[in-house]
Amino acid sequence: MDALESVKKHLASIGFFRDFTAAEMSHVYHNGFFKICQPGEYLIHEGGVDRTLFVLITGMVEVTRSGTSSLQRVLATLGAGSIFGEIAFVARQVRSTNVIAREESLVFQLEEKHFSGLPAEMKVKIQQQAVKLLMDRLEAVKKVTGYEGPVGQGEFSPP
Secondary structure, eight states: OOHHHHHHHHHHTOGGGTTOOHHHHHHHHHTTOEEEEOTTOEEEOTTOOOOEEEEEEESOEEEEEEOSSSSEEEEEEEOTTOEEOHHHHHHOOOOOSEEEESSOEEEEEEEHHHHTTSOHHHHHHHHHHHHHHHHHHHHHHHHHHTOOSOSSSSOOOOO
């Protein structure tokens, strides 16, 4: 199996791409949205200002945040199919965490400059996926904190 066929096989199993048409997937395959990251390589730097959305195709990454000491605290370990970078991508916020490859990893990497050149239907699908992920994460925070108010309506003030 050649490299492109291998990528196609992996992408078919990732929910982020589920609603993409064959033409849209062809656009994804042939327009340089993929990057191979080596162990220890930073994909996202805490405090950074880029607007890049990532989908982990293969491999494993860690999400970390600087602690009070010089050590970084591991917040999560993500595997294939995980989406990250959505907050800065959607909300144009400064990066709040680091994301570091822990093994050789293949990522779909969508930078803002490339996003603006995508066909309109693809942009809508990507934005919908990013917003859905944000809403899912807000719901998870609500469960952990016990917050019972509405999400997205006014200030979020945990109990």
